[in-house]
Structures are given as structure tokens and as C-alpha cells.
Amino acid sequence: MYPHHYKNLNPDSMDCRLKLPKPKQNREFPHVINTMGNSLLVFLWPNICIYPQRIPLPELDAYMKIQSLFFVFICCLNGCSNTSNPAYPPEEESSLSNISWNTSLGTADGWNAGNWEWSLVSGDSYSGVAKLEISPLAEPLKGWNIQWEFFPALPDSQEQNSLVLTPLNQEKWHCMKGFGPHESSMIPLPRIPIDSTLYPDLLHLIKELTTPYFQQRVTHWPEYPIPVRLVPAINGPIDMAECLSEATERWNEGADSPWFIIDSTASWGIRLVFFPDREMHPPLAAQITRLDGDGRPLRINLLAGNNYHSLLSRPYVVRGFVHELGHALFLWGHSLDRIHCLWGLAPPMVSDPSADERKAARWWHGLPDGLDLSRYGDSALSSINLQ
Ligand SMILES: [Zn+2]
Numbered sequence: 001m002y003p004h005h006y007k008n009l010n011p012d013s014m015d016c017r018l019k020l021p022k023p024k025q026n027r028e029f030p031h032v033i034n035t036m037g038n039s040l041l042v043f044l045w046p047n048i049c050i051y052p053q054r055i056p057l058p059e060l061d062a063y064m065k066i067q068s069l070f071f072v073f074i075c076c077l078n079g080c081s082n083t084s085n086p087a088y089p090p091e092e093e094s095s096l097s098n099i100s101w102n103t104s105l106g107t108a109d110g111w112n113a114g115n116w117e118w119s120l121v122s123g124d125s126y127s128g129v130a131k132l133e134i135s136p137l138a139e140p141l142k143g144w145n146i147q148w149e150f151f152p153a154l155p156d157s158q159e160q161n162s163l164v165l166t167p168l169n170q171e172k173w174h175c176m177k178g179f180g181p182h183e184s185s186m187i188p189l190p191r192i193p194i195d196s197t198l199y200p201d202l203l204h205l206i207k208e209l210t211t212p213y214f215q216q217r218v219t220h221w222p223e224y225p226i227p228v229r230l231v232p233a234i235n236g237p238i239d240m241a242e243c244l245s246e247a248t249e250r251w252n253e254g255a256d257s258p259w260f261i262i263d264s265t266a267s268w269g270i271r272l273v274f275f276p277d278r279e280m281h282p283p284l285a286a287q288i289t290r291l292d293g294d295g296r297p298l299r300i301n302l303l304a305g306n307n308y309h310s311l312l313s314r315p316y317v318v319r320g321f322v323h324e325l326g327h328a329l330f331l332w333g334h335s336l337d338r339i340h341c342l343w344g345l346a347p348p349m350v351s352d353p354s355a356d357e358r359k360a361a362r363w364w365h366g367l368p369d370g371l372d373l374s375r376y377g378d379s380a381l382s383s384i385n386l387q
Contacts, residue, residue: 095153102143105366121162128152154181174376185368189376194356196337203377206360209331216373219296225258227266233274237311240304247321250352270328273301280305284320286327300328319348329361
């Protein structure tokens with residue numbers, strides 16, 4: 001899994017400065033040979049061409065053979081040298097990438113330093129070590145300074161989105177693939193355990209829930225809390241607006257700051273749309289109806305039909321709205337696990353968002369806008385048996 005020269009090192013105690021990887025190829029010797037070969041060729045060529053005129057005819061044939069062999073030898077010397085070797089910094093140099101990340105994430109998740117390996121997607125044989133340092137932003141900012149230091153320095157010829165970062169401690173961090181050398185979102189993501197046994201960690205649950213519509217690319221509402229606009233919605237004995245309001249409270253409970261606020265004057269956010277004369281199948285649904293200039297949702301309608309005729313159905317209506325509000329937090333997909341309110345195979349079995357879904361919402365909304373989560377988590381530990 002790791003390059004051989006890291007094998008016996010403790011990932012968390014390794015000092016990158018002392019353990020520089022060995023060069024992949026000798027970059028000095030071919031250059032010397034190349035220079036020598038060219039000098040010899042330039043110096044001897046006139047003599048080689050002129051001398052045969054002075055040689056007696058019987059010996060000319062043997063001389064021509066020697067001349068050919070010599071010429072081939074010189075050409076081989078030049079051919080062996082790597083004249084197209086790309087510009088490459090000396091190995092003792094390193095390159096830095098500093099990222100300032102404003103977020104509420106990470107305070108209880110054990111951010112700290114770590115050692116990684118870097119390589120290139122392109123198949124270029126260069127690789128090295130990457131030292132990760134994480135420190136809190138200066139007050140009053142909340143978030144993290146993230147510094148990557150690459151040994152040896154990343155090659156100048158590196159193409160965009162070609163960097164692969166593999167943590168030496170894959171139990172702790174997710175692998176990263178497809179970043180540019182100075183990308184502002186090159187942030188490491190820790191592995192976070194969850195209660196569900198159907199997903200290996202939180203990242204894989206988030207990916208499952210955000211692949212539909214968002215393709216795992218982090219998207220935010222313009223502000224939080226998200227306004228929820230209610231309308232009169234009496235379905236027989238059940239006040240649907242009251243049920244939606246109760247569902248918002250269930251999401252708000254236990255959150256660092258509330259996700260939702262009832263605000264019937266807001267021009268964006270979530271809006272209850274009730275059809276008093278129509279049964280709907282399914283009885284509740286979420287629908288994105290307005291986008292901003294960058295394609296991010298600005299309004300989501302929660303559609304409710306006139307489906308309920310008994311007060312006994314009320315708890316199921318609240319559950320249904322808890323499920324739809326999960327979608328309104330951009331967890332647009334469904335979970336395979338029935339312990340989640342976003343279970344997709346039947347109406348929800350639980351009345352509240354699970355701890356897993358609260359974590360998923362918190363992380364999704366704490367990550368930088370536009371971060372592509374499909375670049376994370378490609379490692380041997382990501383495999384999962386869904387049986
Ligand atoms: Zn759903």
C-alpha cells in the first residue's frame with residue numbers, strides 16, 4: 001500500500017525532512033554524457049570524413065566499418081541521455097500550499113498534523129511526502145489554517161487536478177485525488193464513524209445522500225437559518241402547517257445553531273404548498289423551483305396533498321416532513337438504512353433525524369461551497385458490503 005521506504009515508519013511520528021524519498025532517476029549523469037557525446041562528435045567529425053581519402057583502397061572497407069561503429073556509439077550516448085527531462089526542483093527544496101478555511105467543523109473531530117504521500121495521476125513517476133499542519137485561525141475567525149508542505153517540491157510541469165494525496169494513516173484520513181497544486185479547497189477530510197453498518201463512514205453516507213441532483217458537489221443555501229414559509233393547510237383533522245413547524249423543531253434540536261426558522265415573509269427558502277382538493281402519490285414531496293445565477297437552489301417547495309383523514313395519521317405526517325426537510329438540507333438522495341429518516345424504501349420508520357443524518361447535514365454545510373466529494377475516499381478501506 002505504501003512505498004517501500006515508508007513501510008517501517010510510524011505514520012504519526014515520521015519526520016518528512018529526514019526521510020526524503022530517493023530520486024527516481026539519475027538526473028545528472030545523462031546530462032554529462034550528453035555534453036561529452038556532442039563535444040566528441042563535433043571535434044572528430046571533420047577528421048572522420050577527410051581521413052579516408054589518404055587510406056589505401058584495400059583497407060578502406062575495414063575503416064568504413066570502424067567509422068560506422070564509432071558513429072553508432074556516439075549516437076547511443078546521446079540517445080541514452082534524457083534530453084526531455086522536465087524542469088525539476090532540487091530535492092532539498094519543498095513547496096508549500098496554504099489554505100485558510102472558515103468553518104465551524106472540526107473542533108471535536110481531532111484535527112492535527114499528519115504525514116501523507118503525494119503522487120501524480122498522470123502516471124509521471126515522481127512522488128514524495130506531504131506534511132500536513134493544521135492550526136486554528138486567529139480570533140475572531142472560526143476555522144483552520146491548513147498547510148501542505150511537499151517534499152520534494154511539486155514539479156513545475158504538473159498539470160491541474162493531477163495531484164493524489166494518500167494519508168499514511170488511512171484509518172484516520174480519506175485519500176484525495178484530482179487536486180491542483182495551489183487549490184484553495186485542498187482540505188483533508190477525517191474518517192468519521194457513524195451508527196449505520198451499511199456505510200463505512202460519514203463521507204460515504206454523505207456521498208450516497210448527495211449524488212442525486214448535486215453529484216456530491218457541496219452546495220449551500222445563501223444564509224442560515226433557512227426561512228420556512230407556511231400557508232393555511234388544513235387536511236381534515238390535521239393541521240399540515242403545524243406538522244411542518246414541528247418537523248423543523250426536530251431538526252433544530254441538538255444542532256449547533258438552528259437549521260430552520262418559520263418566516264412567512266421570506267422571498268426565498270422553503271415554502272409549504274398545499275393542495276386541498278387533491279390526493280398526492282407520494283403524499284409529500286420536495287421540489288426545487290428556483291435557482292440562483294450559479295445554479296444553487298433558492299427555493300424548495302414542500303408539496304402536500306389532501307391525503308389524511310384521521311388524527312392517528314398525524315405522527316406519520318410529521319415524520320414525512322422530517323424526511324422532506326432532510327431533502328431541503330440538500331440531502332437529496334435516500335439512505336439504505338432504516339435507522340435513518342431518509343430511508344428510501346418505504347415511509348420513514350423513525351420520527352427524528354438520526355445522529356448520522358445530523359452529522360451528514362453539519363458536515364455538508366460546513367464544507368467549502370463547490371467542494372467535489374467524489375475526489376475523496378478512493379482507498380482500500382472504502383469498500384463496503386451492502387448485503
Ligand atoms: Zn425522499
